[in-house]
Amino acid sequence: MHTELLRFTTAGSVDDGKSTLIGRLLYDSKAIHQDQYEAIEESSRRRGEEEVNLALLTDGLKAEREQGITIDVAYRYFSTPKRKFIIADTPGHIQYTRNMVTGASTANVALILMDARKGMLEQTRRHAIIASLLQIPHLLVCINKMDLTDYSEEVYEKLRDEFEAFAAKLDVKDVSYIPISALKGDNVVHRSENMPWYEGPTLIYYLENVHIASDYNFIDCRFPVQLVIRPNTDEFHDYRGYAGRVAGGIFKKGDEVMLLPSGFSSKIEAIDTYDGEVEEAFPPMSVVIRLENELDLSRGDMIVRPNNMPEVTQDLDLMICWFDNKPLRLRGKYIIQHTTRTARCLVKEIRYKMDINTLHRNLEDREIKMNDVARISLRTTQPLFVDPYSRNRITGSVILIDEATHQTVAAGMVI
Amino acid sequence: MYQLDHLKELEAESIFVIREVAAQFENPVLMFSGGKDSILMLYLARKAFYPARLPFPLLHVDTGHNFPETIAFRDELVEKWNLRLIVASVQDAIDRGLVHEERGIHASRNGLQTAVLLEAIEKHGFDAALGGGRRDEEKARAKERFFSHRDEFGQWDPKNQRPELWNLFNAKKQVGEHFRVFPISNWTELDVWQYLHREQVPLPSLYFAHERLCIERNGVLLADSEYLQKKPEETPATYKVRFRTIGDMTCTGAVLSEADTLEKVIEEIATTRITERGARADDKRSETSMEDRKKEGYF
Ligand SMILES: Nc1nc2c(ncn2[C@@H]2O[C@H](COP(=O)(O)OP(=O)(O)OP(=O)(O)O)[C@@H](O)[C@H]2O)c(=O)[nH]1
Ligand SMILES: [Mg+2]
Numbered sequence: 001m002h003t004e005l006l007r008f009t010t011a012g013s014v015d016d017g018k019s020t021l022i023g024r025l026l027y028d029s030k031a032i033h034q035d036q037y038e039a040i041e042e043s044s045r046r047r048g049e050e051e052v053n054l055a056l057l058t059d060g061l062k063a064e065r066e067q068g069i070t071i072d073v074a075y076r077y078f079s080t081p082k083r084k085f086i087i088a089d090t091p092g093h094i095q096y097t098r099n100m101v102t103g104a105s106t107a108n109v110a111l112i113l114m115d116a117r118k119g120m121l122e123q124t125r126r127h128a129i130i131a132s133l134l135q136i137p138h139l140l141v142c143i144n145k146m147d148l149t150d151y152s153e154e155v156y157e158k159l160r161d162e163f164e165a166f167a168a169k170l171d172v173k174d175v176s177y178i179p180i181s182a183l184k185g186d187n188v189v190h191r192s193e194n195m196p197w198y199e200g201p202t203l204i205y206y207l208e209n210v211h212i213a214s215d216y217n218f219i220d221c222r223f224p225v226q227l228v229i230r231p232n233t234d235e236f237h238d239y240r241g242y243a244g245r246v247a248g249g250i251f252k253k254g255d256e257v258m259l260l261p262s263g264f265s266s267k268i269e270a271i272d273t274y275d276g277e278v279e280e281a282f283p284p285m286s287v288v289i290r291l292e293n294e295l296d297l298s299r300g301d302m303i304v305r306p307n308n309m310p311e312v313t314q315d316l317d318l319m320i321c322w323f324d325n326k327p328l329r330l331r332g333k334y335i336i337q338h339t340t341r342t343a344r345c346l347v348k349e350i351r352y353k354m355d356i357n358t359l360h361r362n363l364e365d366r367e368i369k370m371n372d373v374a375r376i377s378l379r380t381t382q383p384l385f386v387d388p389y390s391r392n393r394i395t396g397s398v399i400l401i402d403e404a405t406h407q408t409v410a411a412g413m414v415i
Numbered sequence: 416m417y418q419l420d421h422l423k424e425l426e427a428e429s430i431f432v433i434r435e436v437a438a439q440f441e442n443p444v445l446m447f448s449g450g451k452d453s454i455l456m457l458y459l460a461r462k463a464f465y466p467a468r469l470p471f472p473l474l475h476v477d478t479g480h481n482f483p484e485t486i487a488f489r490d491e492l493v494e495k496w497n498l499r500l501i502v503a504s505v506q507d508a509i510d511r512g513l514v515h516e517e518r519g520i521h522a523s524r525n526g527l528q529t530a531v532l533l534e535a536i537e538k539h540g541f542d543a544a545l546g547g548g549r550r551d552e553e554k555a556r557a558k559e560r561f562f563s564h565r566d567e568f569g570q571w572d573p574k575n576q577r578p579e580l581w582n583l584f585n586a587k588k589q590v591g592e593h594f595r596v597f598p599i600s601n602w603t604e605l606d607v608w609q610y611l612h613r614e615q616v617p618l619p620s621l622y623f624a625h626e627r628l629c630i631e632r633n634g635v636l637l638a639d640s641e642y643l644q645k646k647p648e649e650t651p652a653t654y655k656v657r658f659r660t661i662g663d664m665t666c667t668g669a670v671l672s673e674a675d676t677l678e679k680v681i682e683e684i685a686t687t688r689i690t691e692r693g694a695r696a697d698d699k700r701s702e703t704s705m706e707d708r709k710k711e712g713y714f
Contacts, residue, residue, distance in 0.1 A: 003420065003421050005421050005424065033687070033688055033689055033690045034688040034689055035689050035690055036690055039702070042702075043702055046702075057554075058554075058557070060553075060554025060555055060557055060558065060706070061554075061555065061558060061573050061574070061703075061706060062702075062703045062706055062707075063573075063574055065702075071573075071574055072558050072573060072574070072576055073558070074554070074557045074558055075550040075551075075557050075558075075600070075601070076550075076551070076557065077550070077551045077601075077603045084421055086601060098578040099576070099578065101578060101580065102560075102578045102579050102580060105580045105581045106581060214417075214418065218417055226431070226434045226435065226438055227434055227437060227438045229464060229465075229466070229467045230467065231466045231467040231468065232467075233466075233467075233468070235466070236466045236467075239466060243434055243463070243464075244434075245427065245430075245431045245582075250417065272465075272466075273462070273465075274461065274462035274465040275462075282417045284419070284424060284427050284428070284431075285419065285423075285427050286426075286427040286428075286430040286431050286434070286463070288465075299438055323578055335587065337583050337585065338583075340435075340438070393581065394581070394582070397580065397581050397583065398583070399580055399583045399585060401585055401587055406585070406587035406588060406589065407577060408577045408578050408579075408580070408585045411578070411580045
């Protein structure tokens with residue numbers, strides 16, 4: 001029993017049809033239970049809608065149903081004989097960009113929707129930029145509401161070219177395009193009879209077959225310590241182990257290791273789990289590592305290999321996406337979380353703000369407001385053990401937290 | 416190949432989250448109802464800290480309307496694994512006047528649990544409560560974060576949740592606030608059963624097909640008991656049933672079933688057309704009853 005897992009997210013501007021598409025995908029692949037269907041049927045009727053509104057499958061909050069928009073990411077699960085899927089249906093509204101980033105941060109594929117009548121809007125571009133910053137390996141651009149443009153090939157090609165020109169300036173590896181109608185079901189699970197000119201795959205075929213390389217880095221050994229396990233029982237009197245989740249590389253029993261920040265070296269005596277010792281541990285396993293000698297090592301420290309070190313630094317260069325109502329403060333202090341380590345930091349420099357429409361670096365206006373993407377430099381109170389985000393999503397990501405309100409105010413990716 | 420199968424991957428994620436709770440909070444508690452999700456949580460939590468003991472107690476909000484099997488099973492586990500159990504009693508809260516018993520035919524103590532839970536959290540100073548809620552259970556739960564912030568009144572604000580990026584969990588809070596943490600957020604019902612089967616975890620007999628006296632009400636089979644108020648025309652009859660979720664006896668519906676082993680249960684779930692909460696009267700009270708309860712501080 002070995003099922004592959006694909007995590008995907010929706011993206012795109014408000015009302016472009018993301019939630020309807022997820023509803024359609026689940027409905028046409030028979031992944032909706034009878035009582036769930038009856039419940040949305042009843043809600044649609046009560047709202048005076050003629051047809052069953054499939055978006056209600058993910059828009060489950062009262063406020064979402066009242067306003068007809070998605071506010072926060074909804075997670076849905078379904079599987080076909082080929083794969084298991086975790087879907088994050090995210091909001092298009094600019095005010096809730098932070099919730100889109102939440103859903104997208106763990107995705108392998110992003111479905112970027114466009115309304116065929118409207119084409120690329122500012123939020124389409126913002127979401128595409130965020131998807132590229134998060135290094136989501138595959139983008140599928142879904143040109144939706146084709147039923148409203150007479151299923152025109154011309155419209156499809158024009159929008160495809162428009163996105164292609166924009167994506168050329170982004171750091172994305174694999175972009176595909178598909179014309180659909182989420183409302184009517186064209187090319188979602190069933191091949192459209194209205195668009196014989198389209199010869200590519202349906203959405204479900206794409207999702208079942210897109211090649212997913214592992215999310216993880218199996219080369220650079222990184223083990224952030226979560227906590228120290230000390231049973232203090234008769235049976236395990238002198239036991240001391242370091243619990244954590246492997247963030248990179250393959251650790252083996254007997255390996256020479258180096259501890260950060262102390263720089264001491266040791267050897268792996270054993271790798272423990274509740275189900276017994278294992279010979280090796282790799283991402284994303286949660287294990288307990290025992291070392292040969294007793295050393296000072298605690299939460300926030302990292303076990304690595306002596307010949308392959310992360311950068312140990314108090315100076316970070318980041319791309320950030322800013323979430324807070326209050327703008328980023330130059331020289332301001334924030335809490336920073338990186339793997340299991342928490343420190344404080346000072347914003348030393350705002351290098352530039354990214355212009356969402358042109359992708360130019362704006363060096364004049366450096367006020368970073370909610371939903372802006374920017375490049376900044378920080379100084380931290382303690383050294384962090386980082387890799388570039390492009391090399392390791394776990395050791396290359398940070399969040400910033402406001403010291404007074406405790407809100408998570410930014411997502412950061414190490415350059 | 417360095418790849419975990421999906422159950423191992425889910426297990427690794429949950430263990431990571433449970434350990435983050437132990438590391439980032441001072442006084443966490445594990446909510447335990449005796450149902451399969453609670454049992455899974457407890458099992459994963461033991462794995463997370465092994466060979467050390469579970470570093471936090473269990474909290475059972477006891478409605479007084481439990482299936483006797485649930486309580487017997489709970490006490491057996493507590494004894495066997497040497498756990499610390501705190502019971503917050505709804506009956507006691509009614510007697511003290513903290514909450515008022517609902518009246519009438521659909522009376523349930525389900526909603527009363529919220530006030531009792533919040534009181535227990537405050538009294539013991541818990542700063543994090545681990546719960547077995549899963550996103551695939553219900554549409555409001557589909558919106559939950561792993562680390563879900565609660566204000567000083569225990570309220571959830573679904574319109575203004577903190578962003579949650581990657582696996583970086585922000586546990587910062589003001590005095591008096593707390594967190595609900597959901598380590599098995601990404602498990603589906605089928606995942607839970609497949610895992611419990613693979614790990615040979617013992618389960619209460621209620622989950623397997625057995626003969627039971629039930630009444631049928633609005634298409635739902637409810638177990639007959641002294642707590643259930645019946646209309647005169649509702650006469651109990653014997654059915655072969657099992658339960659897909661276990662809650663209060665008065666609102667947890669049974670399903671007709673012949674599945675008396677884990678294998679058969681898994682087979683049944685893989686082909687069912689009804690969700691597990693489809694038989695729960697507490698969710699059927701209104702379109703947003705789960706969201707409404709959660710906003711007030713329900714599990
Ligand atoms: N004609 C037509 N209408 C569609 C199609 N897809 C979606 N719609 C309609 O577009 C409106 C918005 O759809 P949603 O699915 O809620 O849009 P969304 O992208 O999820 O919006 P947010 O989540 O708020 O950003 C609804 O009225 C849908 O019925 C389509 O393919 N054709
Ligand atoms: Mg939506």
